[in-house]
Amino acid sequence: MGLMSAYADFMATEAHRYNARSPMRLGRSLIALRRSRGLTQADLAARARVSRQWLITAERGENDRLEVGRLMQVLDALDATLTIEDAGQVEP
Template structure:
């Protein structure tokens, strides 16, 4: 485990439903309503609802990045085939 992993909460999100759950958890930790998050990120409340339910296909990455930015979170891509990436 890296020192970074020791200080940062990592939420695995390999599917759209898992990403939606991660966004919902972060939103609730920040005590934001769906409407508040949507307004701050410049997306619709319906978009936030759909993402949190993991029901969206063709998800716009730009929207996801703005939402994560408002949650003070980031998206990390890890090579699951690289044995050193798990550290």
């Protein structure tokens, strides 16, 4: 098995988690997910039915009031989910 094939197999099966505690980190997470899917901003915007400008703003973390519905459309187009975790809980 070649190095590239092993990497592709790893990327296809590895689940990624992103800690998005700010608009900037959320944006970076969206970029990482989009790129991991091999999508351009135009591709993702079309799939998610949002404007490319909205996606650019979200990826830059420039809007601290992103519409949840549009964010969910983008996540759905990326085949990703949003998980809310209590960061204050410490597991025993």
